[in-house]
Amino acid sequence: MKDLSAIFEPRSVAIVGASANPVKWGCIIPSNILMNSFDGGIYLINPKGEEILGMEVYKNIKDVPGEVDLAIIVRPSETCLSHIEECVDKGVKSIILLSGGFSEAGDGGTALENRIVDVVRGKNVPLVGPNTMGIYSAPVSLSALMPPVTPKKGPISFISQSGNIGTNILSFGGEMGLGFNKFVSCGNAADIDIADYLEYLDSDQKTKVVVLYMEGVRDGRKFMDVAKRVSLKKPIIAYKAGKTAKGVMAAASHTGALAGSSKVYQSAFKQCGITEASTVNEITDLARAFLYLPLPKGNKVGIVTWGGGYGVVATDACEDAGLEVPELDEEVLEALDKILPPYWSKGNPVDLVAMMEGVIEGKMPDILDILVKSDGIDAVIASGYILGGINPTNQKTEGFTTFYDEVNRNNVAKIIELMKKYEKPIIPVTTVADQRAVQRFSEEEIVIYSSLESTANILAKMFGRYKYLEW
Amino acid sequence: MKDLSAIFEPRSVAIVGASANPVKWGCIIPSNILMNSFDGGIYLINPKGEEILGMEVYKNIKDVPGEVDLAIIVRPSETCLSHIEECVDKGVKSIILLSGGFSEAGDGGTALENRIVDVVRGKNVPLVGPNTMGIYSAPVSLSALMPPVTPKKGPISFISQSGNIGTNILSFGGEMGLGFNKFVSCGNAADIDIADYLEYLDSDQKTKVVVLYMEGVRDGRKFMDVAKRVSLKKPIIAYKAGKTAKGVMAAASHTGALAGSSKVYQSAFKQCGITEASTVNEITDLARAFLYLPLPKGNKVGIVTWGGGYGVVATDACEDAGLEVPELDEEVLEALDKILPPYWSKGNPVDLVAMMEGVIEGKMPDILDILVKSDGIDAVIASGYILGGINPTNQKTEGFTTFYDEVNRNNVAKIIELMKKYEKPIIPVTTVADQRAVQRFSEEEIVIYSSLESTANILAKMFGRYKYLEW
CATH class of the missing domain: 3.40.50.261 (Succinyl-CoA synthetase domains)
Structure with missing residues (x-):
């Protein structure tokens, strides 16, 4: 089982690729983290140095004085391998790679993604993404997300293969009274896959209901084994996208996922005790039902x-x-x-x-x-x-x-x-x-x-x- | 073809069974009519006389000085026959019988309903209901409805066999920008049936889209003939309730309708060019689509x-x-x-x-x-x-x-x-x-x-x- 606590309960976060330009993710991400009053330290990294958002900027992650539990990388794909090597050298405990342009973008991207996975697995540094919109964690008030979302805190945890659908549910769920504990946009799931997140949430006392938006998993057996175990303790609600032939193709170009036949997934969900949502809006309806109804x-x-x-x-x-x-x-x-x-x-x-x-x-x-x-x-x-x-x-x-x-x-x-x-x-x-x-x-x-x-x-x-x- | 203009464009309205008690329909109905600034005269009828809502009360409809185009009866079912006879004697041009307790309530009610139909048909006085929640008409600003609804005015006309579903759509449709021209809760449709209303709306220049909530019709052939003609000119959207065996039973106790097999209706809709709404909420979605989209x-x-x-x-x-x-x-x-x-x-x-x-x-x-x-x-x-x-x-x-x-x-x-x-x-x-x-x-x-x-x-x-x- 992978230890994902450095991702979901970090004491310090570094943003590699911080920017003063308010339409760049390098500015939006740290703004969101600041706006939501993260409980830990924040370090901004940009080779130009100077100041961003009124904070000191470090030219390289190696210059950060303290320990970094979580590094968030928002740089173009072709530069990411060297940033990840620097993070690993620094002793960073976990990484979120927000950048796109990897396995979802074709063969060249897949090769680069595989090299990155080799580096982080060699040092046991768990990596979220690439091609992710980030994570949210209620216990440390960390909203490391692309959109400026302030989720309501509560007992639902959510693993999403779509950043947009995930963050929208996170945002509007609050209006329906749905509170969230942990959220991850798992992106291409190159290192950590849905089963790993699910396993982590299994032992997470603060999570009472698990929600999944999924397009496909690579290791179906592992997913089913974990899901079977978790669903006996907590309800798991899953929406499976990529149900039709054309939908499967769309999923492949989105997250590089092997969407697979919808019948195979439906039968797998049934065997694992997963409750399937038939529409996107039913995801939130089911979550509320499992929270409040006998x-x-x-x-x-x-x-x-x-x-x-x-x-x-x-x-x-x-x-x-x-x-x-x-x-x-x-x-x-x-x-x-x-x-x-x-x-x-x-x-x-x-x-x-x-x-x-x-x-x-x-x-x-x-x-x-x-x-x-x-x-x-x-x-x-x-x-x-x-x-x-x-x-x-x-x-x-x-x-x-x-x-x-x-x-x-x-x-x-x-x-x-x-x-x-x-x-x-x-x-x-x-x-x-x-x-x-x-x-x-x-x-x-x-x-x-x-x-x-x-x-x-x-x-x-x-x-x-x-x-x-x-x- | 029945002339329904006295119902939908009356110059004067009488409420038989007017009341000063604000939780009685005899008070709520005239309040709604007043609140929505009806363009014509309003007469209140109650044998006690006196004043209601600051208006003079007539002891009997025969005492009303002017002509009455539309009488609205809100009295218990057992007294209705004599009220209707009085209305007909007075020369009232049309009647809405809001009261329940007729064919939807069993054999005794059916007998009474049949006698009433005989009386009004004998004099060619069209009757809405019984067991109806009333009508709305934009051209004369008449909201003769049980709930205090102020519809947005527009080109949609709506025939509903459910008063509640009808008036709710009328009310909340406005928030979605849906404007209504004519509405009728047809209740038991003892005298005027859905096909009659549809035929009236066919030649109504102000109606651009027709919406139907229906549980069942007695004369399927007549309905199909009219619908075929209308749907070539204007879109007809229909929601058919009473689709399952148990739903058919529920419909029988609701409006006494012969709900019939849903497959028969589906095929009839298709032949007539009627667009079927699959859910209640789809009714409004379709109405808006037909109004604004090519x-x-x-x-x-x-x-x-x-x-x-x-x-x-x-x-x-x-x-x-x-x-x-x-x-x-x-x-x-x-x-x-x-x-x-x-x-x-x-x-x-x-x-x-x-x-x-x-x-x-x-x-x-x-x-x-x-x-x-x-x-x-x-x-x-x-x-x-x-x-x-x-x-x-x-x-x-x-x-x-x-x-x-x-x-x-x-x-x-x-x-x-x-x-x-x-x-x-x-x-x-x-x-x-x-x-x-x-x-x-x-x-x-x-x-x-x-x-x-x-x-x-x-x-x-x-x-x-x-x-x-x-x-």
């Missing part, structure tokens, strides 16, 4: 809906995802009869039939309670339970908005309470395309989606993980 | 991507949707060679390889121009062309945000110009789950999505419409 112990879904149309859509979505929308037990029907108006749907989905009075009297949580405690129900989808429906640009509805917000806060608290009590997942779904509630409650231990189809798919995948672990 | 005349997609990962995902998404990601012509490659750095991907997808300088120098529109004018390309997906990637909660990046916004405004204007010039669709896609750019440019004649998978599906469906019209 796993469903069966596939029977109770649906509560404020409006029959959503009930029909939710039912279709569940059935399409392989979930069941069962009849309700007699005692459940009787209990609901006491709360709902006489003309209610008397079945699953439970239609709240535009029950304004019920909302005002706070009856919605009682309905959830009756459903979720039934032995015949393993999970609940609550469509319209989080009230939206008010156009916020309409100033005249301000009173409604304040009232709705209070109802929503109470209802969200009640869902969290019910999930703890009955250990079953309850997912409220907002109205069409309305993401406000998602952001409004992003700090709560609850999952809110804005698509019924996505919700059903997520529940089916969570049940898949339950089966993998228990059966 | 139809692609072939299935060959050029992909521009800022980051190779998105290029791989976009390629997979296109191939999965039945689109082609072709090799680029020699002259396209040569033209791009002059703009892009020497290590660019030299193929489709065109990876802008983290080209910060290119962004600053405004080169991105030039790259689009080269692609879109090529004979080998029918449509362009531009991933990352709309710059996001900056977490707005991070105050330190304000300078970047302002700069990015200016770049985005220029680039959006350039796309609109290129689409007009070459008559090919160009769709920019934002980074993962970032909807800000969608809202930022919602008033422009452009379509921005936040999912590459959705984008590919939409393009494939637009090409489907092109084939239907041209082949």
